[in-house]
Amino acid sequence: xxxxxxxxxxxxxxxxxxxxxxxxxxxxxxxxxxxxxxxxxxxxxxxxxxxxxxxxxxxxxxxxxxxxxxxxxxxxxxxxxxxxxxxxxxxxxxxxxxxxxxxxxxxxxxxxxxxxxxxxxxxxxxxxxxxxxxxxxxxxxxxxxxxxxxxxxxxxxxxxxxxxxxxxxxxxxxxxxxxxxxxxxxxxxxxxxxxxxxxxxxxxxxxxxxxxxxxxxxxxxxxxxxxxxxxxxxxxxxxxxxxxxxxxxxxxxxxxxxxxxxxxx
Numbered sequence: 153x154x155x156x157x158x159x160x161x162x163x164x165x166x167x168x169x170x171x172x173x174x175x176x177x178x179x180x181x182x183x184x185x186x187x188x189x190x191x192x193x194x195x196x197x198x199x200x201x202x203x204x205x206x207x208x209x210x211x212x213x214x215x216x217x218x219x220x221x222x223x224x225x226x227x228x229x230x231x232x233x234x235x236x237x238x239x240x241x242x243x244x245x246x247x248x249x250x251x252x253x254x255x256x257x258x259x260x261x262x263x264x265x266x267x268x269x270x271x272x273x274x275x276x277x278x279x280x281x282x283x284x285x286x287x288x289x290x291x292x293x294x295x296x297x298x299x300x301x302x303x304x305x306x307x308x309x310x311x312x313x314x315x316x317x318x319x320x321x322x323x324x325x326x327x328x329x330x331x332x333x334x335x336x337x338x339x340x341x342x343x344x345x346x347x348x349x350x351x352x353x354x355x356x357x358x359x360x361x362x363x364x365x366x367x368x369x370x371x372x373x374x375x376x377x378x379x380x381x382x383x384x385x386x387x388x389x390x391x392x393x394x395x396x397x398x399x400x401x402x403x404x405x406x407x408x409x410x411x412x413x414x415x416x417x
Contacts, residue, residue: 153211158232164211165233166203168193173200174417175242177230178269179250182286182340183333185210185324188247191317195405199243199412204233206253210324214332221339223346227256234264243417245269245361245408248371255346258356267417268356269408271363271397272371273379276345281369283341290337297330348375353382361411363404365391387411 156163166186176199178189186203187210193201205212206226215221230253234242243266246254251273258265274282293300304327312319347353360383364376373390380388389407391397397404411417 153205156229156232156236158207158229161207161213161215161229163207163213163229163232164205166190168201168203169197169199171200173198175200175202175237175239177202177204177233177242177244179204179206179230179244179246179253180209181246181248181250181272183209183325183328183336184321187317187320187324189250191401192405192408195402196408196412198409202233202237202242204229206250208332208336214329214336216329216332216335218335218339218342221336223252223256223340223343224260226253227260230254230257231261231264240264241266243267243269243412245271247271248274249340252346255356258358259347259352262356262358265358267358267411267415268360269363269411270360270376270379271404272365272368272394273346273362273376274371275348275375275379277372277375278370279345285370286337286341290334290341293330293337294334297334300326300328300330348379348382350382353379354384356383357385359385359387359411359415359417361387361389361408363389363391363397363407365394365396367393387414 153164153166180186180188186205189203206229208214241264244254244257251270254268258268307327362376362380364373366373380386
Protein backbone atom coordinates (compact mmCIF):
# COMPACT_ATOMS: atom_id res chain seq x y z
CA UNK A 153 0.00 0.00 0.00
CA UNK A 154 1.26 3.54 -0.73
CA UNK A 155 1.83 5.83 2.24
CA UNK A 156 1.42 9.49 3.20
CA UNK A 157 3.65 11.08 5.85
CA UNK A 158 1.95 13.55 8.21
CA UNK A 159 4.40 14.58 10.90
CA UNK A 160 5.30 11.41 12.77
CA UNK A 161 2.31 9.56 11.30
CA UNK A 162 2.41 7.18 8.37
CA UNK A 163 -0.98 6.91 6.69
CA UNK A 164 -1.58 3.98 4.36
CA UNK A 165 -4.07 4.06 1.53
CA UNK A 166 -5.14 1.98 -1.46
CA UNK A 167 -6.10 3.09 -4.96
CA UNK A 168 -8.84 1.55 -7.06
CA UNK A 169 -10.21 2.39 -10.51
CA UNK A 170 -8.94 4.30 -13.56
CA UNK A 171 -6.09 6.72 -12.84
CA UNK A 172 -7.64 9.69 -14.67
CA UNK A 173 -11.20 9.21 -13.39
CA UNK A 174 -12.85 11.65 -10.93
CA UNK A 175 -11.46 11.15 -7.41
CA UNK A 176 -13.42 9.72 -4.49
CA UNK A 177 -12.05 9.24 -0.96
CA UNK A 178 -13.81 6.64 1.23
CA UNK A 179 -13.33 6.42 4.99
CA UNK A 180 -14.01 3.46 7.29
CA UNK A 181 -15.73 3.22 10.65
CA UNK A 182 -14.32 3.14 14.17
CA UNK A 183 -11.81 0.32 14.89
CA UNK A 184 -12.12 -0.91 11.29
CA UNK A 185 -9.91 -0.24 8.28
CA UNK A 186 -10.05 0.68 4.62
CA UNK A 187 -10.87 -2.96 3.86
CA UNK A 188 -14.43 -2.13 5.00
CA UNK A 189 -14.92 0.05 1.93
CA UNK A 190 -13.45 -2.32 -0.68
CA UNK A 191 -16.79 -3.68 -1.89
CA UNK A 192 -18.25 -0.20 -2.29
CA UNK A 193 -15.15 0.86 -4.20
CA UNK A 194 -15.56 -2.14 -6.51
CA UNK A 195 -19.06 -0.90 -7.32
CA UNK A 196 -17.73 2.48 -8.54
CA UNK A 197 -15.69 1.45 -11.62
CA UNK A 198 -15.91 4.87 -13.29
CA UNK A 199 -14.11 6.68 -10.46
CA UNK A 200 -10.64 6.70 -8.96
CA UNK A 201 -11.32 5.59 -5.39
CA UNK A 202 -8.85 6.15 -2.57
CA UNK A 203 -9.30 4.04 0.57
CA UNK A 204 -7.53 5.62 3.54
CA UNK A 205 -6.58 4.03 6.85
CA UNK A 206 -7.07 6.87 9.34
CA UNK A 207 -4.37 6.91 12.02
CA UNK A 208 -5.10 4.47 14.80
CA UNK A 209 -6.60 2.08 12.26
CA UNK A 210 -5.49 -0.51 9.73
CA UNK A 211 -1.82 -0.30 8.77
CA UNK A 212 -1.47 3.38 9.65
CA UNK A 213 0.45 4.59 12.70
CA UNK A 214 -1.31 3.87 16.00
CA UNK A 215 -0.24 6.37 18.70
CA UNK A 216 -0.90 5.37 22.31
CA UNK A 217 -1.67 8.91 23.44
CA UNK A 218 -5.38 9.77 23.68
CA UNK A 219 -4.63 13.41 22.84
CA UNK A 220 -3.66 12.30 19.32
CA UNK A 221 -7.24 11.25 18.57
CA UNK A 222 -9.92 13.79 17.75
CA UNK A 223 -12.19 14.39 14.80
CA UNK A 224 -10.00 17.36 13.83
CA UNK A 225 -6.86 15.19 13.94
CA UNK A 226 -8.49 12.51 11.79
CA UNK A 227 -9.74 15.19 9.40
CA UNK A 228 -6.14 16.33 8.99
CA UNK A 229 -5.34 12.82 7.72
CA UNK A 230 -7.74 13.35 4.80
CA UNK A 231 -6.29 16.78 4.02
CA UNK A 232 -2.81 15.24 4.03
CA UNK A 233 -3.94 12.58 1.56
CA UNK A 234 -5.49 15.13 -0.80
CA UNK A 235 -2.36 17.30 -0.62
CA UNK A 236 -0.12 14.28 -1.21
CA UNK A 237 -2.12 13.29 -4.29
CA UNK A 238 -2.34 16.85 -5.59
CA UNK A 239 -6.15 16.73 -5.54
CA UNK A 240 -7.82 20.11 -5.05
CA UNK A 241 -11.39 18.78 -4.70
CA UNK A 242 -12.80 15.29 -4.31
CA UNK A 243 -15.97 13.49 -3.41
CA UNK A 244 -15.40 12.39 0.18
CA UNK A 245 -17.50 9.89 2.05
CA UNK A 246 -17.46 7.54 4.97
CA UNK A 247 -19.29 5.20 7.28
CA UNK A 248 -20.00 6.06 10.95
CA UNK A 249 -16.72 7.60 12.20
CA UNK A 250 -15.77 8.13 8.55
CA UNK A 251 -19.03 10.02 7.99
CA UNK A 252 -18.32 12.30 10.96
CA UNK A 253 -14.80 12.97 9.65
CA UNK A 254 -16.27 13.74 6.22
CA UNK A 255 -18.70 16.23 7.75
CA UNK A 256 -15.91 17.91 9.70
CA UNK A 257 -13.80 18.17 6.55
CA UNK A 258 -16.69 19.86 4.75
CA UNK A 259 -17.14 22.31 7.62
CA UNK A 260 -13.44 23.17 7.89
CA UNK A 261 -12.41 22.92 4.25
CA UNK A 262 -15.51 23.19 2.03
CA UNK A 263 -13.33 24.13 -0.93
CA UNK A 264 -11.79 20.61 -0.87
CA UNK A 265 -15.11 18.70 -0.91
CA UNK A 266 -16.91 18.37 -4.22
CA UNK A 267 -19.66 16.24 -2.69
CA UNK A 268 -20.25 14.18 0.46
CA UNK A 269 -21.42 10.65 1.21
CA UNK A 270 -22.52 10.38 4.85
CA UNK A 271 -23.38 6.80 5.78
CA UNK A 272 -24.60 6.37 9.36
CA UNK A 273 -23.16 9.52 10.96
CA UNK A 274 -23.34 9.74 14.76
CA UNK A 275 -25.04 12.80 16.26
CA UNK A 276 -26.30 13.81 19.70
CA UNK A 277 -29.10 11.24 19.93
CA UNK A 278 -26.55 8.43 19.62
CA UNK A 279 -24.27 9.60 22.44
CA UNK A 280 -26.30 8.18 25.37
CA UNK A 281 -25.64 4.73 23.91
CA UNK A 282 -22.24 5.40 22.37
CA UNK A 283 -20.44 6.91 25.34
CA UNK A 284 -21.07 4.09 27.87
CA UNK A 285 -20.62 1.38 25.23
CA UNK A 286 -17.24 2.69 24.05
CA UNK A 287 -16.14 3.45 27.62
CA UNK A 288 -16.78 -0.19 28.51
CA UNK A 289 -14.98 -1.33 25.37
CA UNK A 290 -11.94 0.79 26.23
CA UNK A 291 -11.79 -0.77 29.69
CA UNK A 292 -12.10 -4.25 28.19
CA UNK A 293 -9.32 -3.62 25.67
CA UNK A 294 -7.09 -2.24 28.42
CA UNK A 295 -7.66 -5.22 30.71
CA UNK A 296 -7.37 -7.80 27.95
CA UNK A 297 -4.35 -6.28 26.17
CA UNK A 298 -1.85 -8.78 27.72
CA UNK A 299 -4.05 -11.68 26.54
CA UNK A 300 -4.28 -10.26 23.03
CA UNK A 301 -0.49 -9.84 23.01
CA UNK A 302 -0.16 -13.61 23.45
CA UNK A 303 -2.87 -14.50 20.93
CA UNK A 304 -1.91 -11.97 18.23
CA UNK A 305 0.80 -13.98 16.40
CA UNK A 306 -1.42 -17.05 16.07
CA UNK A 307 -4.54 -15.12 15.09
CA UNK A 308 -2.57 -13.20 12.45
CA UNK A 309 -1.66 -16.47 10.72
CA UNK A 310 -5.14 -17.97 10.62
CA UNK A 311 -6.02 -18.47 6.92
CA UNK A 312 -9.24 -16.84 5.80
CA UNK A 313 -11.13 -17.44 2.56
CA UNK A 314 -10.80 -14.75 -0.10
CA UNK A 315 -13.74 -12.37 -0.02
CA UNK A 316 -14.65 -13.07 3.62
CA UNK A 317 -14.61 -9.35 4.44
CA UNK A 318 -16.39 -9.63 7.77
CA UNK A 319 -13.91 -12.26 9.00
CA UNK A 320 -10.97 -10.12 7.88
CA UNK A 321 -12.46 -7.15 9.76
CA UNK A 322 -12.93 -9.26 12.90
CA UNK A 323 -9.33 -10.45 12.71
CA UNK A 324 -8.13 -6.86 12.32
CA UNK A 325 -9.91 -5.91 15.54
CA UNK A 326 -8.60 -8.96 17.43
CA UNK A 327 -4.99 -8.48 16.28
CA UNK A 328 -4.79 -4.70 16.66
CA UNK A 329 -2.59 -2.85 19.15
CA UNK A 330 -5.21 -2.76 21.90
CA UNK A 331 -3.32 -0.20 23.97
CA UNK A 332 -3.55 2.14 20.99
CA UNK A 333 -7.23 1.23 20.63
CA UNK A 334 -7.78 2.29 24.25
CA UNK A 335 -6.17 5.66 23.47
CA UNK A 336 -8.29 6.00 20.32
CA UNK A 337 -11.53 5.32 22.17
CA UNK A 338 -10.67 7.57 25.11
CA UNK A 339 -9.66 10.38 22.80
CA UNK A 340 -12.85 10.23 20.78
CA UNK A 341 -14.98 9.91 23.94
CA UNK A 342 -13.89 13.46 24.78
CA UNK A 343 -15.48 14.76 21.57
CA UNK A 344 -18.79 16.59 21.49
CA UNK A 345 -21.50 15.64 19.01
CA UNK A 346 -21.04 17.24 15.58
CA UNK A 347 -23.15 20.32 14.87
CA UNK A 348 -26.58 19.55 13.50
CA UNK A 349 -28.23 22.96 13.70
CA UNK A 350 -29.78 24.42 10.58
CA UNK A 351 -27.59 27.54 10.54
CA UNK A 352 -24.38 25.50 10.40
CA UNK A 353 -25.61 22.86 7.98
CA UNK A 354 -27.01 25.43 5.54
CA UNK A 355 -23.40 26.45 4.85
CA UNK A 356 -22.71 23.03 3.32
CA UNK A 357 -23.87 23.73 -0.22
CA UNK A 358 -22.10 20.80 -1.92
CA UNK A 359 -24.30 17.83 -2.94
CA UNK A 360 -24.65 15.28 -0.16
CA UNK A 361 -25.85 11.69 -0.16
CA UNK A 362 -27.05 10.92 3.38
CA UNK A 363 -27.54 7.23 4.18
CA UNK A 364 -29.30 5.88 7.25
CA UNK A 365 -31.16 2.88 8.57
CA UNK A 366 -33.62 2.04 11.28
CA UNK A 367 -33.27 0.10 14.50
CA UNK A 368 -29.86 1.45 15.52
CA UNK A 369 -29.57 3.43 18.78
CA UNK A 370 -26.06 4.67 17.92
CA UNK A 371 -26.62 5.75 14.30
CA UNK A 372 -30.06 7.19 14.91
CA UNK A 373 -32.25 7.47 11.83
CA UNK A 374 -34.03 10.59 13.11
CA UNK A 375 -30.65 12.36 13.25
CA UNK A 376 -29.93 11.36 9.67
CA UNK A 377 -33.31 12.65 8.52
CA UNK A 378 -32.87 15.95 10.40
CA UNK A 379 -29.43 16.52 8.89
CA UNK A 380 -30.68 15.71 5.40
CA UNK A 381 -33.50 18.24 5.77
CA UNK A 382 -31.17 21.01 6.97
CA UNK A 383 -28.56 20.82 4.20
CA UNK A 384 -29.46 22.60 0.96
CA UNK A 385 -28.64 19.88 -1.61
CA UNK A 386 -29.28 16.47 -0.12
CA UNK A 387 -30.33 13.03 -1.33
CA UNK A 388 -31.61 10.85 1.51
CA UNK A 389 -31.47 7.06 1.29
CA UNK A 390 -32.76 4.82 4.08
CA UNK A 391 -32.91 1.09 4.72
CA UNK A 392 -34.61 -1.11 7.27
CA UNK A 393 -31.38 -2.14 8.99
CA UNK A 394 -27.60 -1.87 8.99
CA UNK A 395 -27.31 -5.19 7.17
CA UNK A 396 -29.09 -3.99 4.02
CA UNK A 397 -26.07 -1.94 2.97
CA UNK A 398 -23.24 -3.93 4.57
CA UNK A 399 -24.37 -7.42 3.52
CA UNK A 400 -25.65 -6.16 0.16
CA UNK A 401 -23.07 -3.52 -0.77
CA UNK A 402 -24.24 -3.62 -4.38
CA UNK A 403 -27.39 -1.79 -3.34
CA UNK A 404 -25.40 1.02 -1.72
CA UNK A 405 -23.09 1.22 -4.74
CA UNK A 406 -26.15 1.56 -6.97
CA UNK A 407 -27.42 4.47 -4.88
CA UNK A 408 -24.00 6.13 -4.97
CA UNK A 409 -23.72 5.75 -8.75
CA UNK A 410 -27.19 7.27 -9.20
CA UNK A 411 -26.17 10.17 -6.93
CA UNK A 412 -23.05 10.70 -9.02
CA UNK A 413 -25.07 10.67 -12.24
CA UNK A 414 -27.65 13.18 -10.94
CA UNK A 415 -24.93 15.59 -9.86
CA UNK A 416 -22.55 15.09 -12.79
CA UNK A 417 -19.83 13.74 -10.50
